[in-house]
Amino acid sequence: xxxxxxxxxxxxxxxxxxxxxxxxxxxxxxxxxxxxxxxxxxxxxxxxxxxxxxxxxxxxxxxxxxxxxxxxxxxxxxxxxxxxxxxxxxxxxxxxxxxxxxxxxxxxxxxxxxxxxxxxxxxxxxxxxxxxxxxxxxxxxxxxxxxxxxxxxxxxxxxxxxxxxxxxxxxxxxxxxxxxxxxxxxxxxxxxxxxxxxxxxxxxxxxxxxxxxxxxxxxxxxxxxxxxxxxxxxxxxxxxxxxxxxxxxxxxxxxxxxxxxxxxxxxxxxxxxxxxxxxxxxxxxxxxxxxxxxxxxxxxxxxxxxxxxxxxxxxxxxxxxxxxxxxxxxxxxxxxxxxxxxxxxxxxxxxxxxxxxxxxxxxxxxxxxxxxxxxxxxxxxx
Amino acid sequence: xxxxxxxxxxxxxxxxxxxxxxxxxxxxxxxxxxxxxxxxxxxxxxxxxxxxxxxxxxxxxxxxxxxxxxxxxxxxxxxxxxxxxxxxxxxxxxxxxxxxxxxxxxxxxxxxxxxxxxxxxxxxxxxxxxxxxxxxxxxxxxxxxxxxxxxxxxxxxxxxxxxxxxxxxxxxxxxxxxxxxxxxxxxxxxxxxxxxxxxxxxxxxxxxxxxxxxxxxxxxxxxxxxxxxxxxxxxxxxxxxxxxxxxxxxxxxxxxxxxxxxxxxxxxxxxxxxxxxxxxxxxxxxxxxxxxxxxxxxxxxxxxxxxxxxxxxxxxxxxxxxxxxxxxxxxxxxxxxxxxxxxxxxxxxxxxxxxxxxxxxxxxxxxxxxxxxxxxxxxxxx
Numbered sequence: 233x234x235x236x237x238x239x240x241x242x243x244x245x246x247x248x249x250x251x252x253x254x255x256x257x258x259x260x261x262x263x264x265x266x267x268x269x270x271x272x273x274x275x276x277x278x279x280x281x282x283x284x285x286x287x288x289x290x291x292x293x294x295x296x297x298x299x300x301x302x303x304x305x306x307x308x309x310x311x312x313x314x315x316x317x318x319x320x321x322x323x324x325x326x327x328x329x330x331x332x333x334x335x336x337x338x339x340x341x342x343x344x345x346x347x348x349x350x351x352x353x354x355x356x357x358x359x360x361x362x363x364x365x366x367x368x369x370x371x372x373x374x375x376x377x378x379x380x381x382x383x384x385x386x387x388x389x390x391x392x393x394x395x396x397x398x399x400x401x402x403x404x405x406x407x408x409x410x411x412x413x414x415x416x417x418x419x420x421x422x423x424x425x426x427x428x429x430x431x432x433x434x435x436x437x438x439x440x441x442x443x444x445x446x447x448x449x450x451x452x453x454x455x456x457x458x459x460x461x462x463x464x465x466x467x468x469x470x471x472x473x474x475x476x477x478x479x480x481x482x483x484x485x486x487x488x489x490x491x492x493x494x495x496x497x498x499x500x501x502x503x504x505x506x507x508x509x510x511x512x513x514x515x516x517x518x519x520x521x522x523x524x525x526x527x528x529x530x531x532x533x534x535x536x537x538x539x540x541x542x543x544x545x546x547x548x549x550x551x552x553x554x555x556x557x558x559x560x561x562x563x564x565x566x567x568x569x570x571x572x573x574x575x576x577x578x579x580x581x582x583x584x585x586x587x588x589x590x591x592x593x594x595x596x597x598x599x600x601x602x603x604x605x606x607x608x609x610x611x612x613x614x
Numbered sequence: 615x616x617x618x619x620x621x622x623x624x625x626x627x628x629x630x631x632x633x634x635x636x637x638x639x640x641x642x643x644x645x646x647x648x649x650x651x652x653x654x655x656x657x658x659x660x661x662x663x664x665x666x667x668x669x670x671x672x673x674x675x676x677x678x679x680x681x682x683x684x685x686x687x688x689x690x691x692x693x694x695x696x697x698x699x700x701x702x703x704x705x706x707x708x709x710x711x712x713x714x715x716x717x718x719x720x721x722x723x724x725x726x727x728x729x730x731x732x733x734x735x736x737x738x739x740x741x742x743x744x745x746x747x748x749x750x751x752x753x754x755x756x757x758x759x760x761x762x763x764x765x766x767x768x769x770x771x772x773x774x775x776x777x778x779x780x781x782x783x784x785x786x787x788x789x790x791x792x793x794x795x796x797x798x799x800x801x802x803x804x805x806x807x808x809x810x811x812x813x814x815x816x817x818x819x820x821x822x823x824x825x826x827x828x829x830x831x832x833x834x835x836x837x838x839x840x841x842x843x844x845x846x847x848x849x850x851x852x853x854x855x856x857x858x859x860x861x862x863x864x865x866x867x868x869x870x871x872x873x874x875x876x877x878x879x880x881x882x883x884x885x886x887x888x889x890x891x892x893x894x895x896x897x898x899x900x901x902x903x904x905x906x907x908x909x910x911x912x913x914x915x916x917x918x919x920x921x922x923x924x925x926x927x928x929x930x931x932x933x934x935x936x937x938x939x940x941x942x943x944x945x946x947x948x949x950x951x952x953x954x955x956x957x958x959x960x961x962x963x964x965x966x967x968x969x970x971x972x973x974x975x976x977x978x979x980x981x982x983x984x985x986x987x988x989x990x991x992x993x994x995x996x
Contacts, residue, residue: 242674242918243712247691249666251709254659254723261660265647273963275947275970275982277636278643282742283665283698283728284685286628303666305687305698309733309741310628316665316687316698327633330625336981338973341636345728346665351691359691360664368973375973489956536625565657574871581655588657591720591750591757599718600657 248352248359252554259559263550264344264364266391274383276342276366281323283346287315293322293534301350303359316348320363321547325533328369328543333535337370355523358551365528367545372530374482376544377512380528381486384516384546385494392559395519397495400456400483403506403513403529406446408475414445428501449501456487456496463500479511486512512544521552567597567605577606585611630734630741634936641941645932646726646746648773656765658724658748663705665728669697675704675916683732685741698730702745703929707915710751710925715917719752737905740933747908749927754912756864758926759894762910763868766898766928767876774941777901779877782838782865785888785895785911788828790857796827810883831883838869838878845882864894894926903934949979949987959988967993 245251252260272278287304302315317323320343328339344364352359366383368376381398388396406425410416416424424443427436428450437444448469452462460483467476479500487496505527506513513529528546535541553559568577568589577587588600597605597614604611627633634642654660669686676684684697699705702725710721726746734741748765750758763780770778788807792798798806806825809818810832819826830851834844842865849858861882869878887909888895895911910928917923935941950959950971959969970982979987979996986993 242671243708244668244671245664246666246668246689246694246696249664251664251705251713252662253709253713254661257660257662258654260662261650268643272640273968275968278639279636280634280639280642282627282631282633283730284628284631284742286626289626303687303689303696305685307628307685309630312628314628314685323633326625327635331633331635336978336983338977338982340970348665360666371973373973379971379973586655586657588722589761591753591755591761595720596718600720601718 246359248349248357250358250360255560256554259561260362260550260554262561263391263393263554263559264362267364267387267548267550268342268344270387270390271342271366271383274340274366274379274386276340276368276383279324279327279341279343280345281317281320281327281343283348284314284316285323286310287313289326290315290317290322293325294319303348303350318347318349319547320345320347321365321367321545324367324545325369325543328367329533329535329541337541338376339369340366341369342366356552361549361551363547363549365526365545365547367543369533369543370541372510372512372532372542372544374485377482377530378486378489380544380546381514382489384526384528384548385490388516388518388548393518393525393553395495397497397517398490399497399499399502399515399517399524400486401498401502401506401509401513401515401529402479402483402500402511403503403509404511405449405476405479405500408479408511409446412474413470413476414442416442425501425503429503453499453501454497456498459498459500460484463498482512510542514546516546516548518553518558520556520558523552525550525553564604564611565600565602566611567595567600567602569597569605572606573608576610580606580611628741630731630739632740632742637942638936641943642744642932642936644943645773645775645936645941646744649746649769649930649932650724650726652769652772653724653748653765656722656748656761656768658722658750658765661706661709661723661725662727663699663702663709663725665730666696666698667705668692669695671708672697672699672704675707676701685730685732700729700731701929702727702729703747703749703927706749706927707751707925710749711915711917711923719923720758721751722748723751724748738934743931743933745929745931747910747927747929749925751915751925752923754892754894754914754924754926756867759864759912760868760871762926762928763896764871766908766910766930767872770898770900770930775900775907775935777877779879779899780872781879781881781884781897781899781906782868783880783884783888783891783895783897783911784861784865784882784893785885785891786893787831787858787861787882790861790893791828794856795852795858797824799823807883807885811885835881835883836879838880841880841882842866845880861893868894892924896928898928898930900935900940902938902940905934907932907935946986946993947982947984948993949977949982949984951979951987954988955990958992962988962993 301318305314307314347363349359410421448466452459509529515524516526518525526548530544532540533543566585566587568587570590604613683700687696689696729745731741792803802823830848834841891911897906898908900907908930912926914922915925948967948969950969952972986995
């Protein structure tokens with residue numbers, strides 16, 4: 233073999249960064265558009281934060297593990313470290329706390345764009361993914377939670393997503409119970425949460441102290457109505473009409489307007505992915521894909537003066553759905569032979585046809601993927 | 615003053631990276647959507663290349679100055695240097711030459727997404743900008759040029775862009791004339807091109823040799839029809855029915871289907887921005903903004919086996935238009951008071967209303983930017 237320039241490698245992309253080709257790229261763009269159209273119709277105004285920020289600005293607002301997950305670049309202009317955004321929610325929070333700090337509340341904002349992670353996670357090899365969502369800033373009330381969950385479901389349905397499951401969570405429930413009716417020594421709170429998260433009943437009992445009192449929460453998991461009844465039984469046994477009763481009432485209110493064709497589940501002590509949520513969280517699943525395609529809940533936005541502002545929102549990560557074939561539309565492609573009538577072709581595009589014009593006598597409409605060709609009288613199927 | 619945490623700086627963004635807020639962000643998204651809808655109707659299929667690639671893959675395909683203009687990051691996964699894309703055309707070329715190398719030609723692809731430059735240029739302080747466009751791969755014929763110019767104009771008009779000017783260029787004209795009817799010493803070609811580009815008649819004559827023979831090209835610039843007549847006079851004087859005659863015929867053919875409401879100009883020897891174009895180039899301008907908003911033309915895509923494939927395309931950079939106020943739509947926002955009829959509100963959203971639901975008795979629709987509120991009988995103007 234003779235030495236060849238290494239140009240055959242010039243098609244290689246870094247791990248987790250890939251091209252999306254026509255059917256998937258179009259399905260992805262269509263899904264983003266349909267979701268944002270619904271969100272916009274509910275009064276959420278679009279914002280577009282930049283792809284990169286100063287690392288310190290971004291990490292100041294990234295919660296939990298986010299800050300370790302940044303792809304960094306040195307900016308020769310500022311001589312400072314930039315980070316590519318791994319998440320847009322933190323950026324929307326920054327906008328709400330700075331340039332839109334004085335905008336009247338509740339403030340409704342929405343967004344869509346690519347985000348970049350340093351490393352892929354176990355479930356997905358992709359490091360770049362599409363994120364889109366909506367944030368309701370200035371309140372984390374039950375009414376706000378109801379709106380956010382309702383809008384998320386309506387948007388996904390408008391985009392054609394089927395078999396939607398919403399899993400409700402109460403991220404701070406253990407903290408609240410430990411501070412109230414089910415007291416726990418401070419050093420036991422984290423282990424109790426971890427055992428509950430893992431549904432590890434044996435491990436929970438083995439922790440000793442009053443950890444065993446949390447055992448019934450493991451059972452209050454699964455299909456929404458049965459799990460809620462178990463949660464109500466726990467509440468009745470507590471005899472304390474405080475935090476748990478109010479959370480039960482909130483979940484009932486949020487679930488009430490949701491259509492019967494949505495599957496609801498409850499996992500009150502699930503923590504994974506809700507580390508920065510306050511009282512309410514939810515995960516979104518769809519038929520045809522095992523992992524979650526989105527999540528949301530209540531959180532706080534930090535202002536420059538130290539004030540924390542309540543907020544509620546959801547984010548969707550629809551790429552896995554697209555990858556498993558969601559949303560591929562069978563388009564009608566119409567071949568326009570040489571000498572076709574340009575006005576007739578324009579009229580047909582107005583009716584939804586996608587036209588492919590011959591540039592050369594040799595162009596073959598069928599080979600170019602067209603389903604029809606334009607005869608004088610109109611489109612004819614191949 | 616007491617020391618305060620530096621959180622007041624946490625709203626600061628790097629130079630040239632900025633947030634786009636509601637009216638502009640929505641106008642930008644709408645323009646991208648409208649342009650891509652038109653392009654898709656002409657058979658161009660969407661691709662989505664990644665935000666970052668290996669630096670060497672990207673620079674191998676970036677023409678001229680592009681390679682110096684990259685924001686770089688070290689990828690801890692591959693231990694190699696990544697670069698953020700400063701341009702998507704090169705990525706689309708890579709896709710055409712690799713994963714879609716065997717797809718039938720002509721191959722029509724379109725794209726939209728953010729690109730990142732290391733430094734801002736003189737005209738624009740932004741380092742991140744939106745790029746969108748369409749590429750027709752496998753031919754750079756006159757028919758291909760006609761389609762690309764026509765589709766670019768139709769797409770901009772569909773998006774509501776007015777006062778469109780198209781400036782035609784013939785990037786390799788001097789090379790072709792120098793190799794044929796107006797011979798030039800090799801070392802004079804670059805200086806002649808530079809003087810013509812600068813419209814520097816005195817400088818051109820001062821170059822000596824046969825440079826002065828190129829003087830008439832400076833006058834063949836300006837409004838299309840008058841400039842074309844001057845170009846035809848040059849051709850007649852040459853007495854050589856070769857390259858110039860064929861370029862004149864091509865420009866006449868490309869201009870023929872263009873509507874009278876588009877302003878056409880000619881600058882045959884303009885080179886800036888067309889360094890990598892072959893025989894044909896064009897710039898796009900719009901009313902209300904002085905710089906160009908897009909450009910296009912013919913070029914070549916490099917394949918792994920060294921083969922070059924002809925291609926034709928255009929790219930738009932619409933951000934400046936958006937920044938000067940293009941496309942802000944006066945939306946009708948409808949406040950939904952507490953206890954409103956949810957089905958009535960849904961019906962109104964279906965008619966194009968954007969609704970803002972009260973979450974609290976204290977919510978004030980007018981203060982929230984609504985133009986109307988929902989009474990039992992329907993929307994009422996504030």
